Amino acid sequence: MSTEVGLPYSPELTVDEANAEAFARLDGADPWVVDVRPAREVLPGYRDNLVLTSGAPMAWADYTGGQREALIGGALFEGLARDRADAIDGFATGRIEIGACHDYSAVGSLAGIYTASMPVFVVENRAHGNVGFCNFYEGKEPRRLNYGCYDEGVHERLLHVNSVLAPVVGEALRRRGGVALKPLIARALRMGDEVHSRNAAASILFNREILPAVLDMVDDKVPGVRETMLHLAENDYFFLRLSMAAAKASADAMVVPGSTLVSAMAFSCRGFAIKLAGLGDTWFEGPPPIHEGKLFAGHTEDEITWMGGESPITETIGLGGFAQACALSLQEYQGGSPEVMIERNREMYAVTHGENSTYRIPLFGFRGTPTGIDARKVLETGVLPVMDVGLAGRDGGQIGAGVIRAPRECFADALAEFDRRFPGR
Template sequence: MVSAEATGGVAVAPGLSIESANAEAFARLDAADPWVVDVAPAGEVLPGYKKNLVLTSGAPMDWEDYTGGQREALIGGALFEGLATTREEAIKGFADGRIEIGACHDYAAVGSLAGIYTASMPVFVVENRAHGNVGFCNFYEGKEPRRLNYGCYDEGVHERLLHVNSVLAPVVGEAIRRSGGVALKPLTARALRMGDEVHSRNAAASILFSREILPAVLEMVRDDFPGVQETMLHLAENDYFFLRLSMAAAKASADAMVVEGSTLVSAMAFSCRGFAIKIAGLGDQWFEGPPPVHEGKLFKGHTEDEIAWMGGESPITETIGLGGFAQACALSLQDYQGGSPDVMIERNREMYSIAHGENGTYRIPLFSFRGTPTGVDARLVLEKGILPVMDVGLAGRDGGQIGAGVIRAPRECFEQAMTAFEARYGTR
């Protein structure tokens, strides 16, 4: 097989049929071995990162195309990083290009909701030891509904981001390094058996991660390393801490499945404009459609007309067989995002119809430990008329989280992808 570097990032499998190419892409995904090995500022470890760059979610767009909460989050990121001193200055900087906008996926990263990265923000560095590539994700800001990734920036958000930079990230990073890295795949598999689906529910995974780094943390207490108690209390009270590790692990896993001639989906993400996917056999090209179809449960005091789309790349977890594709592991989610156990189980079973195979590591106890449906095949989505399902948080038009629910990718993305696939390869 020719190297991925020689072909613009796409692994070439000469002479493979679609079925063989899909089998190769699935095998690479299934064999992925993600380890978190470090925490470092984005500007130091993301490839080609510039000091004046702010990353955000979804397929790349021009500044004027960003609206609502995603636009506000970009402005907040520029202010936090000191790229501008006022809102007006930030807007002018984006408009004239002095402040650059980038897409997270182009930097081997993924972002939750608006997905804002700036140079000083710490990121998890996750190494796929099976294939040698790396994925990144920044830190969870905490459970306060008003967060930068939900389109909010004020003094409280600013202080919480500084706290992540100066206290939480240094402690977690040191613990990871002293531990020699943490294998995330077996941890995730165990969390599924304990009631997580590792997208909208991460309670078990967060506890398991804390346990993995505990020996190193105790050493750090002995060495009077600053901020240890505060950081561990933060981990203890924030069930969503592990989501960012799950996302980075999923990104490192999914990037390795890009194989010439494959129709498997290698990324799913959305922006304020709409939803988009990538296909393993078409490299870095995005295929966009309208915003996703959703159903959910809103927090008290909020109404359906408040829901706003401002981006999101956490569906990278569904791309590798987690989240909505492991929903039957996490029936307690009904209390958070609505629905019923019967609906969740049926929805999860439905995903097998559009998946290439079953995951060799991530398994669903309720289905007699059957592997999660993994590797969405764009051909099957169109043939079966079944759209991929994802568990997500719901943002409000005025910023902040106002609920949670389930979304489905729009059919248009898959139609465009397969049209492009046919134009390139001459066949479906």
């Protein structure tokens, strides 16, 4: 299934030339986080009655399980509905609108819920002039809105993000003049992160970057500074939303007519989907991803459910599972062994266009991470892209972590459409 979009085509470029250009634009991206603002103020075309969620666009009736519950929770949090029944009626009648995060230059973790008042990181790609966004991490409590949960505790934590944490971080970024994310991520890889399922080093490095501004804010008696810094200090996953926004701003610059490189990967409650850099905003959908992982104590395999997720934008630009050999400590969190993680990472070189010039893997002699998934190579080799993810439970909340692989069908459909649009290429 795909969503059509028109895209001009330059007949001078061969597929290999288009891929080289798309890769160069991705590899040359320069993402800077410059601000934190409410979604209504910065996301293009945002409307107050709009709730964004992860994955390819769908009708309200197609959303099920935790992703449907997260949408309802978002509507209640934003005050768009009086109660659950009113929220359901609002979505069914169109009084409350649903949008896909990617259509608004944004990405969302798991269900990826955005509402008008929610703060988002603003990341500028200074090499190409485009902007990417990601919303805030809710905290380490397993019951979170992006995991399909909404109750009084979730509501209070979201309000705390809106009223305390986001204003402080935004003010620090503005005083700092922004923070360059690419060198920070490169250093975090050397310190044991892959900036998808492990962000401990990157979170510490980010805190250090904003510290001078934070100290000035303490002197200026800005409210909430101590509370915010303590929150950042105890939440290793805080940086994931920054790596996602950096990846989105980087990948959106890849659009080159005639390229077969993947520019986005995401999933919803219905299945997995990809975009190709040469086919613009067209999504190609397949079944849910193949998974293996480690569950938290007290949970079983039959509880695992899919409720969306766009954090694989990190793998799209050569991070996450494509830098898994940087983060061997993940075996304790998501299962597996060092040997398996290393072999998975090496596999990804077979399906990518090149090696990243900035993101490097010490264990591989500082070889660049495999970057720029080529749909042609996925079909030729049979090697499916690997991603590090959190696992959601059918009753809401995170119940484990693991590794998924994209389904082959997405790539087959994408290349079939590519051949139709560009015959003989």
